[in-house]
Amino acid sequence: MNLEAIKSEVEANVPGCRLELIANPSPSCQHSLLLDAEHASAVALYLRDTPNLRFDFCSNITGIDWPGKEVSQKIKVRKLVDGVEQEVEETRITTIPGSLEVVYHLYSVEKKHGPIVLRMRTKDRDAGVHLPSFTPIWRSAELQEREIFDLFGVLFDGHPDLRRLLMWDEFQDYPMRRDYVDPDDYEYEPTAHDEVLQRAQQHLSQANPAQLSEGEEAR
């Protein structure tokens, strides 16, 4: 099964969709297709329902966090230095915007082929984290998309029941993001000697003594 062929077939049949082939340099050779969010559902439906493809089994869905990076490059610039045009090396810092990526691994139970890897990227990591939900297309996305919402904070539009899956509902942060820091009120399990114990003690000493005694009483 050729990903190029699939790409051109999908592009021919789903009007307006933009697919991008992302090469995978590892020996696994599992290359992937990057979907655009607007046409993702249509592409997914096409992949699921077309008789020669029939990717009816959405096996694995997961998120990847790509935080924004600052890449410093040394480039040679022609510049007027002391009135003379010279070639000068200059470091230029370019900021690559971060994004959250959702990866889908599809297989076909009927045709027994696969996998085909799909990806989608959010615009950024803060506000534009909306992506279309695939739950109406593959039921198996239900819990996995909830998990991605829970751990990465991607909002899936069209998901019937988008709640946190593993963390509790009042939890604020998204633990699987790369820049996640443990909250201060984390229940440090005191171990014999490492920084966990220190942090626990530090936290307990910082906590309001009144609150502490209240907590004790409630317990």
Added chain:
Amino acid sequence: MVGEGILKGLAETARNFFGSYVSKDRLTTVQYPEQREPQIEATRDFPFLVYDGADWQQGMRCVACQICEKECPPKCIFIEKSKDKKPDAFGKMQIYPATFNIDISVCMSCQICVEVCPFDAIKMDVEYHQSSDDRFGALLLNKQRLSKSNEYYNAIHPTEASAVDAQRAEELAKLEAKAKAAAEVKAAAEAKAAADANPALNASPQQPAGDPQ
């Protein structure tokens, strides 16, 4: 006929009921404190440090290279290097661990430390009576509590330990041969030097300064 399957099941449990009185295969329970299962050789639980000879401080194989500390997945090993050096089993001067602690309340017995250790210094124990009422002190094993003799290691994992011993003996032999060869070369050189120089001045050969620790 309704009830046939139920009767079959009843027959099966009855068979097991009587079978448990006659057959050892059926009644597999081991009455623990009185009876013990034979020790399976590969069994592992927590790591220990191997030492050669009689003195655990002198014979400790560990050279505080801290590889195990780095590779330990739950990070339960804590090592501090010593300031001074002591000779190891091969006679080479090595650093030794000033502290070597393993927090076995964190350790998950994965034996990755054993696999990565290049000195055969850390091995897996089989001692499972580790329960204690002191959660911190008793479960944090220090250097002394971790040290077990090579004989002990040979007793609990005979196959593995004899392979390790053989390998070490080979290494030692190699080293000795090398040292011997070096000594011979040196002796020859000295003899030559002595022959060249005035024999009267060379009455007492120089002793190496300072005793090995």
Added chain:
Amino acid sequence: MSTATLAAASLNLEPANESGMDQLLEIAMGPQHPSTHGVFRMNVVLDGERVVRLKPVFGYLHRNHEKIAENETYLGSMPYTDRLDYMCPLTNNWAYALAVEKLAGIQVPERAEYLRVITGELTRLQNHTCLIGFLMQDMGASGTPLMYAFRQREIILDLFEALTGARMMCNYMRFGGCRVDLPAGWLDQAKKVVADFPRFLDEYERLLVSNEILMDRTQDVGVLSKELAISAGISGPMARASGVDYDIRKVDHYSIYDRFNFRVPLGSHGDVYDRFMVRVLEMRESVSILQQALRDIPEGPIVDPKTKIRGFRPKPGEAYGRIEGPKGELGFYLVSDGSPNPYRYRVRPPSLINLTILEDLCLGRNVADIVVILGSIDIVMGEVDR
């Protein structure tokens, strides 16, 4: 936070005194409940004893395995995979090793593949026997089938211990092979265990398969249609009980399963009885695979000599590797950025994804059926919550 607010928040129940809702009873089955297989929780709304709504609540055993793995070396995650589905550590090891081998392009020597198949199939045997025991326990049998299952499981665990050094947390597979070779006498012992196993299965079947109460309790209970099973990503014996002919051992041709002659049992009703029977039949097939593998195992190295234990850094890229675990499709998805730690490490947990359809199966059934249906799904919380 209190459990009460959690329940209210996750259920979004209308106030109980609204018309039509005043007859309903909301109970929290779990996280402390005898038959939720650990700390699973279901918020169940009952009309009498009939289930009107059922919402699973996850996360009581969540420890963010994936985040831990991102801060560990590739090898350092191996012992953690034992703790995912702690009933079958060796298949977890295998799936992870397979994914890393795909990522780094490592070849596994033949003897190691045989060892993997042998340990993997033994794992399947012990998982399925125990599952059936647990299922019967949920059905109210006073422990008898479970004890028989555990008696047999102990024998298999003895084999694991002799080989890997641990009964459950084996940490046996390595990238490009296995950690240690078979100790002396292991093969004979394994052959004996495998030869005795069908006798145990006969006994088990006599005890259970034709029992009227069992049939009454399980047949036409929790029917899962083939279409829903595929769409919901149900895998493993549960999908096959619904008639989905999909066994990754046959489809992906991974490892050396092509060399063995075995069949894949399929159910036609998709109910609890089919799930139970498919597992019983699968055990017989596993026995046949084991007999072939134990007969054919060649001599040779057990680990790829080119793969280093320390300082293992795969090239940047990504890979998804999956195997047919005893519970279903167990996959690992790895993204490497060239560093010693994986950039992204994802487990595809069959237990969790098989729970997607729990509410669909339980609606309209009663409380007694919930535990039976849940039991037949075969979950282990270590894997569901990760």
Added chain:
Amino acid sequence: MTHLALMTQHLDQIFVLTSHWLLSYLPIALQPLCSAILSVAAIIIAFATLFALTTLLERKGLGRMQNRYGPNRVGPCGLFQPLADGVKSLTKEDIVPIRADRAVHFMAPVLLVAASFMGYAVLPIGRNMVMVDMNAGVLFFFAIGSLMELAVFMAGWSSRSKYSLLGAMRAIAQMISYEVPLVLASVVVLMQAGSLSTVAIVNMQATYSGIWPHWFVFTPWGFAGFALFMIAATAESNRSPFDLPEGESEIIAGYYTEYSGFKFALFFLGEYIGMFATSGMAITLFLGGWSAPFSFLTWIPSYFWFFAKLLTIISVFIWIRGTLPRLRMDQLMNLAWQFMLPMTLLNLLTTGIWHFMLPGFLRWIVCSTMVIVPCILLGSGLKYKKKFQIRTYHFSQ
């Protein structure tokens, strides 16, 4: 010979004679009261001991069926295990849910135990060994038996727990449903014996033709009645496979979910005492009470036979518990109303026909057919309706 006969007779009556001897020291006015107290004490001690023994027997028996030893640590062969259990339950904290109705919550286990003990008033444990020879003994027994439902419901309702409530509801539905076949199954004996007195019923069965006793179980209707009675009794005493009210895997512990410590132990005691009582009633009605199974064994004391039969029935209970999974509520109800009830009614008819037909071979054939054929028909009818079957499976490739 006569000496030996006298000795066996004395051995048989040893408890009765001792009681008389003890009472003879008391003034006449006090004798009835003291006699009652003495018998109550005897029964409580005897059956509480039996309870202790049964818990041990059950755990050991189940253990052996499951290929393990069972309790064997406390005392020789684990004999003191019940004692240890008792000490444990006494020393445990007694927890009452904060919103529970404390009074009712406390009374429920007490009532259960009291009610289950009251049934023994009319059970003839041996020859002349019955507390009250009531002429409506059987009726009294069943009337007292229904008190247990009240106790169970009190426990479930007062706990203010959803699981307890579910358990209590299940218990009520189950116990009431099975009371009907239980009573109807015993009516056949009353028809044949013509008496409600348990003593009279046992005396009727304690005669022999040749070596064979005249137990009612050795007639077609008696056998069917016994089987039905035992099924209903299993359900009445919440034993596996009818242990839905306390179905552990489903509703934690049913109506006694919220009980702990000694109250929990009381529930346990009440259940077992109730089970002994219904089993004792089955023995009285169908298995000839205290009479020996063969005429040449009559020299063995009568109370021995009673307890031997009781222990046999208990063993069967344990055996069944070790084998079978639990039924579901609707299946339980189906069994009660679609199988048990018609069968008991048919059994009544059979008994009538038996009564009016002349003794002989024909009577046996007719009555056996009348019992067996409907049983098979009803059974397969149930089976047909549910369409359950052993399936065959196909394989891919």
